[in-house]
Amino acid sequence: MRLAVYNVENLFDRAKAMNLGSWEEGRPVLDRFAALNGLLGQVSYGGGDRAKMATLMIELGLEKSDTGPFVLLRRNRGGLLKRPKTGGIEITAGGRADWVGSLELRDEPINEHAMRNTARVMSDLGADVLGVVEAESRPVLSAFNREILSAIGGAPFRHVMVIDGNDERGIDVGLMSREGYPIGAMRSHVDDLLPNGEPVFSRDCPEFEITTPGGARLVVMVNHLKSKGYGGKAASDARRKAQARRIAEIYEGLIGQGVEYIAVIGDLNDTPGSAPLKPLIENTDLTDIFEHVAFDDGGYPGTYGSCTAANKIDYILLSPALYAKVVAGGIFRKGMWPGVRPKKWNVYDELKRPEEAGSDHAALWVDLDI
Structure with a gap:
């Protein structure tokens, strides 16, 4: 069987702030969005909190309207703010219970060529089981599977599953599988908590049990760990390390239950030798398929962007019994922008500009004799 993983970076729609020319351009918006959401979620709003909220709202383009260029403030009931005629914003709520609503990132459609190139990658991988990172939802992934894969001449997957995670931006993780590879028991970890009461996982760490046509059973854990570029470095590293530690605990628990075939796959947002990933990569017997x-590796050690070693952030980690069944493996980069001086790898004919790339991530695959 062929197991693969691909960070699709959304399928139909993507947050406008994440669709700018570069991550550096979108990061300030995402940082302000996260800070404001955190303040709005507090039980009570102090004077300093209200002042900071007003400042962030103005910076996000909400001074005149609840609709800014990148965010949308939904106020369903209660009173949150006033907009004086003289300008500015005045927060009138005393806490979260005083109003009902939400702060959301505004979406915009994905480039049509990028969408089709994403589908081409998903089809050309030839995977029997495909882990998907950054899918908007199960209905969206299912529709993409039925409509877009068929439109480019690909065969839709038989099974599609996404469990809603903790990310408000609609970037969840899921699994797709072919006929003969049914998805059986599933377990979500969205409610696993850190000591401070916050969720461990930015998205989720779902366990999907797959049965092969030959009767072998394996558990696939799909992950998307905390990004380096969303919040401060120390906090991001600490969160990612806590996530890696929890994945390791879940893995060891499965091994203790007698499960032999286990794969941990996805975008771990850090390099193999990094301190945050040490609990998972160095402190367990999981082995990276790259080894x-x-x-x-197609001549390049990375999986993201320019594919340098510093951009090796996507993984297929296998338990010893599953690693012993590896026949072949590789990286699929035809849907990634290859650069121009020089062009690093061959791509689809339809990929002529960076914005037409199916993703900034390569897809990884491994063939297993089970």
Whole structure:
């Protein structure tokens, strides 16, 4: 069977702030969005909190309207703010219970060529089981599977599953599988908590049990760990390390239950030798597919952007019994922008500009004799 993983970076719609020319351009918006959401969620609003909320709202373009260029403030009931005729914003609520609503990122459609190139990658991988990172929802992934894969001549997957995670931006993780590879028992970890009461996982760490046509059973854990570029470095590293530690605990629990075939796959947002990933990569017996003699990295050690070693952030980690079943593995980069001086790898004919890339991430695959 072929197991693969691909960070699709959304399928139909993507937050406008994440669709700018570069991550550096969108990061200030996302940081302000996160800070304001955190303040709005507090039980009570102090004077300093209200002043900071007003400042952030103005910076997000909400001074004149609840609709800004990148965010949308939904106020369903209660009183949150006033907009004086003289300008500015005055927060009138005393706490979260005083109003009903939400702060949301505004979406915009994905470039049509990018959408089709994403579908081409998903089809051309030839995967029997495909882990998907950054899918908007199960209905969206299911519609993409039925409509867009068919439109480019691909065969839709038989099974599609996404469990809603903790990310408000609509970037969840899921699994797709072919006929003969049914998705059986599933377990979500969205409610796993840190000591401070916050969720461990930015999205989720779902466990999907797959049965192969030959009767073998494996558990696939799909992940998307905390990004380096969303919040301060120390806090991001600490969160990612806590997530890696929890994945390791879940993995060890499965091994203790007698499960032999386990794969941890996805975008871990850090490099193999990083301190945050140490609990998972160094402190367990999971092995990165990149280390296998039959793995072909295509001449580049990374999986994201320019694919340098510093951009090796996507993974297929296998338990010892599953690693022993590896026949081949590799990286699929035809849907990534290859650069121009020089062009690093071959791409689809339809990929002529960076914005037409299916994703900034390569897809990874491994063939297993089970």
